[in-house]
Amino acid sequence: MKIMKFGGTSVGKPQRMYDVARLITKDSEPKIVVLSAVSGTTNSLVEIANLLAAQKREEAKEKIDVLEAKYQEFIKELVQKEDAYAQAKAIIQEHFEFLNIILKISYSEALSKDILAQGELISTKLFSVYLGEQGIDHMLLPALNFMSIDENDEPQVAAISEKLKAQVAQNSSKNLFITQGYICRNAKGEVDNLKRGGSDYSASLIAAAINASVCEIWTDIDGMHNNDPRVVNKTQPIEQLSFDEAAELAYFGAKILHPASIWPAQQYNVPVKLLNTMEPEAKGTTITSEAASKGVKAVAAKDGITAVNIKSSRMLLAYGFLRKVFEIFEKYRTPIDMITTSEVAVSVTIDTDAALPSIRKELEALGSVDTENDMTIVSIVGNEIAHNTETLQDVFNSLTGVDVRMISYGGSPHNISILVPAAQKKEVLQKINSGVFKL
Ligand SMILES: Nc1ncnc2c1ncn2[C@@H]1O[C@H](COP(=O)(O)OP(=O)(O)O)[C@@H](O)[C@H]1O
Numbered sequence: 301m302k303i304m305k306f307g308g309t310s311v312g313k314p315q316r317m318y319d320v321a322r323l324i325t326k327d328s329e330p331k332i333v334v335l336s337a338v339s340g341t342t343n344s345l346v347e348i349a350n351l352l353a354a355q356k357r358e359e360a361k362e363k364i365d366v367l368e369a370k371y372q373e374f375i376k377e378l379v380q381k382e383d384a385y386a387q388a389k390a391i392i393q394e395h396f397e398f399l400n401i402i403l404k405i406s407y408s409e410a411l412s413k414d415i416l417a418q419g420e421l422i423s424t425k426l427f428s429v430y431l432g433e434q435g436i437d438h439m440l441l442p443a444l445n446f447m448s449i450d451e452n453d454e455p456q457v458a459a460i461s462e463k464l465k466a467q468v469a470q471n472s473s474k475n476l477f478i479t480q481g482y483i484c485r486n487a488k489g490e491v492d493n494l495k496r497g498g499s500d501y502s503a504s505l506i507a508a509a510i511n512a513s514v515c516e517i518w519t520d521i522d523g524m525h526n527n528d529p530r531v532v533n534k535t536q537p538i539e540q541l542s543f544d545e546a547a548e549l550a551y552f553g554a555k556i557l558h559p560a561s562i563w564p565a566q567q568y569n570v571p572v573k574l575l576n577t578m579e580p581e582a583k584g585t586t587i588t589s590e591a592a593s594k595g596v597k598a599v600a601a602k603d604g605i606t607a608v609n610i611k612s613s614r615m616l617l618a619y620g621f622l623r624k625v626f627e628i629f630e631k632y633r634t635p636i637d638m639i640t641t642s643e644v645a646v647s648v649t650i651d652t653d654a655a656l657p658s659i660r661k662e663l664e665a666l667g668s669v670d671t672e673n674d675m676t677i678v679s680i681v682g683n684e685i686a687h688n689t690e691t692l693q694d695v696f697n698s699l700t701g702v703d704v705r706m707i708s709y710g711g712s713p714h715n716i717s718i719l720v721p722a723a724q725k726k727e728v729l730q731k732i733n734s735g736v737f738k739l
């Protein structure tokens with residue numbers, strides 16, 4: 301059985317849904333197809349939820365109406381037959397009635413998760429109507445019946461596997477299952493999600509849960525590129541990556557993959573392929589446990605980083621100082637990305653400053669603290685690059701004129717990371733493109 305995940309742009313227009321239907325019926329291998337919401341929908345739902353949280357009901361209502369009008373147009377083009385159109389219309393009515401009812405209920409965090417789930421529920425149901433109209437035999441598998449996270453927001457792979465396998469077995473005559481990415485149930489049984497971009501994570505979890513032959517992530521570009529195509533002009537697709545390399549790139553900002561989406565596939569050894577819906581014949585990127593070649597594969601950038609610098613003479617020749625620092629970040633459930641230390645100072649970076657005021661207050665008991673926000677981590681990723689002096693030379697030569705604040709080297713043989721002000725991100729990515737990739 302294989303998994304095919306199609307992102308927002310791949311289901312963003314009726315024409316794209318037709319392409320998806322063609323791609324999933326090309327071969328006879330049984331498959332679970334994971335769909336995201338139609339592009340732009342989750343952003344609109346986030347705005348609606350935020351407006352409700354701010355008690356701006358009228359503005360929320362306007363946004364709901366704009367979104368509904370968009371779907372009314374969408375279904376006119378999606379299906380031709382009268383009964384299929386009636387089914388699609390009923391789906392739109394059901395979900396927008398729900399949003400309109402929510403307008404009248406007092407806002408809660410749980411309710412906002414219900415709002416965010418509507419995008420994937422609508423896209424999968426509409427796609428199912430289209431498949432039905434085309435006479436393509438399939439079955440909708442509601443993700444809310446099997447995809448779950450625990451009280452620490454961690455997916456429960458064993459439970460997911462048990463439930464999913466049972467549902468597939470109960471419908472053994474079916475060859476094609478359609479399900480929602482992104483959405484899940486939390487430990488309280490409420491509707492929740494796997495965070496923005498989480499449909500890739502859903503696909504990888506499903507692939508792990510049923511030991512799929514492959515997990516295909518279909519998107520709007522021909523694989524993982526060696527640099528961010530939104531920022532840099534000349535970028536190239538990478539044919540092969542190891543799980544470790546792909547995980548580092550996803551974590552450090554390559555938006556094509558959700559940061560957590562590699563570990564389930566890696567743990568259950570399911571190859572991942574990144575493919576282009578608009579160019580299905582292109583090779584794309586294959587991610588397996590093997591690293592095909594040594595050397596730099598790609599560079600990625602992670603924005604929204606804050607650097608926290610702690611200086612203390614008490615650190616000199618002391619032990620246990622770093623533990624105290626780390627315990628404070630742990631207490632506030634704030635992950636640390638980069639670390640550099642000297643005898644009297646330690647600098648770390650974090651990608652969320654939600655708990656920063658409390659963290660800062662506690663750190664001040666250990667020494668003087670200063671913070672810098674609006675920073676970017678640029679990560680150079682490849683196989684064994686930290687053992688290659690030429691790479692290091694190319695990277696440093698590329699950084700002439702760049703205000704480098706931190707360097708992380710040697711922690712992983714596959715990654716060299718530098719911290720720069722966000723304002724220099726574009727320049728740095730471009731310079732590395734010329735200096736390291738010679739592009
Ligand atoms: N290194 C990279 N390689 C490929 N795409 C990247 C990279 N970095 C950022 N991207 C962006 O990721 C986009 C695809 O991811 P995303 O928008 O999440 O797709 P989907 O909607 O299919 O899930 C591409 O259009 C591209 O602009």
Ligand SMILES: N[C@@H](CC(=O)OP(=O)(O)O)C(=O)O
Nearest residue numbers: 307308336342496497498499
């Ligand atoms: N719809 C969700 C989940 C997702 O993964 O979408 P996409 O595959 O379009 O990145 C979001 O926008 O966050």
